[in-house]
Amino acid sequence: MRSVRALGVALLALGWAVAPAAADSPSASPSDDDAAAPTEAGTSFRTATEFDPGQTATANGSAGDYLYWSFPADAGRRPTVRATVKLPDTHAAETWQIDVYDGLRRRQACQYGSQTRTAPADAASVELACTMRTVRAWSEPWADDPLPGTYYVRLTAVGLPTSDLGLPVSTEVRVDVKEIGGAAAVDGALAEPLVPGAAVTSEKDQEDSAVLSSIEPEDGWASGWWSDRWVWTAVGGALAALAGVGGYALTRGSGRPSRP
Template sequence: MWMTRVLSAALLMLGLAAAPAAADSSPSPSASGDSSAPTSAGTSFRTATEIEQGQQATASGSTGDYLYWSFPADAGQRPTVKATVKLPAAHAAQTWQIDVYDGLRRRQACQYGAQTRTAAPGTASVDLACTLRTVRAWSEAWANDPLPGTYYIRLTVVNLATADLGQPIGASVQADAKDIGGSAAVDGSLAKPLVPGIAVTSKSQSDEGDSSKSAVLSSIEPEDGWASGWWSDRWVWTAVGAALAALAGIGGYALTRGAGRPSRMPPGA
């Protein structure tokens, strides 16, 4: 009977620990129908149009333009960027590419996805995608790991016939993120997320001696705010593992405690 109770308690603890992990692993909802979604793109890192995760932004441009957007990504998230380029009715073969840069403007490699695609002559549109590595809360200075902060999307054509230069195109982009959870947690965190201008203090604030505020060039951040970096569901699984180990030790002792006792039967019985 007591073994049944111990097993029931262990299963209950596993269920409670798995519930938040399963919730975290769901992708961000799509908000493509949001009327507040941007309808233009920037032409450089400094003028990149800000978008939220799950928000589908659109823009009009010309072949040969560089189109830029930016979005926030926090520790433990694995961002995926998707883009669709609508091409003119008549065109030669074109090769389009989507690049993603972190807050230090370091180009981040795609784990998987069609980052570069060639549209055959007459093709109406081309779809691109790039899934990054999981964003880490902390990294060595020499590493190129993705870190929390602002991420930049750059969309451009890399192979274009001269006759097609300047033709009108339409573009749509969307950035989503999947929460990976404690499996990607590290011991450490950045003092501040890599957001443009977060360490820049205006002159008026310096004159007043107020160092608590700073001039931030980017206003976007995750829906729930930036993570502190110390908490993850890895702590839950560690606690559950410790509890299960304790229960297993108690159970093993209860099963074997009578094996080494001397017999109490009288001699010759």
């Protein structure tokens, strides 16, 4: 009985020790400060405007324009892209669509969300959403899995009536990232993130110049190497060891001859 009681106390102590460790696993915490968020959008992949997850990027444009933004996504994260298009007071029925592409400009499928929606005539706004698949640390070359790197958001109207071409619109785009943890861990990693894009920077009194994109997560690439998978692997090993000790103690106690 004493061995069983000691085993129970050890398991309880182990549970208290694991709880804070799992809670301290890194996660993407979106910033509430949108002071540095961009207020314009690019017109192509090459000129896509960079912004960070947690920021709300805004831009004014015209119906019929292609608007582009880009953001970073690391392994073990599941991004959700949301867009709001504020329409003019008078307009016909319009269908808007949001698409997400990876660093190789491969269109990524949405797990769920209203990726395409039609705004009825004279509607004030239309809201779109796309929740991507979880970004993987590694994948087969032939697969189309999302990998760490730059992701592009393209917002545009499809099948737009001729009467609405050029009408002014204002847009808001936001990306929220959820940390999936060890459930998305794989045995492998990319040597480098997929960041082949270029960003256009503009300095005062100088012409625009194209440079390699410097976009990356706040805590750097491959920040998701640690996950609760490590914690639960250690817990499983510790529980197996304690179970072995407890079983040995019980077996040894039951095998002793009784005293006369």
